Amino acid sequence: MSADALRAVAAQIERGWSQGADARDADGRAVPLISDAARAWSPLGAFALLATDGIPTDHVRRALVAFADVTGANSLQEWNDAPERNRGEVLSALQEAIERVEDAR
Secondary structure, eight states, X not given: OHHHHHHHHHHHHHHOBOSSSSXXXXXXXXXXXXXXXXXXXXXHHHHHHGGGGTOOHHHHHHHHHHXXXXXXXXXXXXXXXXXXXXXXXXXXXXXXXXXXXXXXX
């Protein structure tokens, strides 16, 4: 189920990726995370949305820890918001976290 949580986060990021805000609208303006106008999400924003998808908290926690381990970051927000970061790197880190979680089973 932790791998499913990571897949759900990756799917959000594939739809749209945000830096500097948990969620952004189609014009790039920061919007509330659960706004109908949201079209892009940060990884942390996407993780927060998992609660609305009914994924148990312990699976979300394990998924978040796996993602943090892959990035090696002390702050996932700072990691995501680094000027040199791009969506491809975020998706690659999520894929690696998925593989680690699946290998640990």
